[in-house]
Amino acid sequence: MNTLELEIARRRKGKTRRDMASAIGKCLNAYAKKETGKTPFTDEEKLALAAELEQKQVTVKIKAGEGGRAFGSVSSKEIAAACKEQHNIEIDKKKIQLAENLKNFGAYEVGIKLHPQVTAKLTVKVAES
Secondary structure (H helix, E strand, O other), X not given: OOHHHHHHHHHHOOOOHHHHHHHHHHHHHHHHHHHHOOOOOOHHHHHHHHHHXXXXXXXXXXXXXXXXXXXXXXXXXXXXXXXXXXXXXXXXXXXEEOOOOEOOOEEEEEEEEEEOOEEEEEEEEEEEO
């Protein structure tokens, strides 16, 4: 058992699953800081990423149905894949904030929650393939 597993086991005693998830996250951040000498992302890095994302535009192509209408929709998974492919920026699909899937052609502003206090706006253009 390594030190990370011991720390998780020590924090587990008498906790709920939500408390454990929080404790495991803290352990992983502490472990990453110990191994690399810094936390995975600092607040300044998150703000820099937010500023970079707001200048970018991602184009997602979908099929057109009858009368030039969109056939299907664009989900957060497809937006994350397009962002990785076009700009080499990896975004977790769970961080992309969509009220509902994008079902029409055009440009949309999509929120990306990088941190509880940092939300970036990414322009997503839905085009016909």
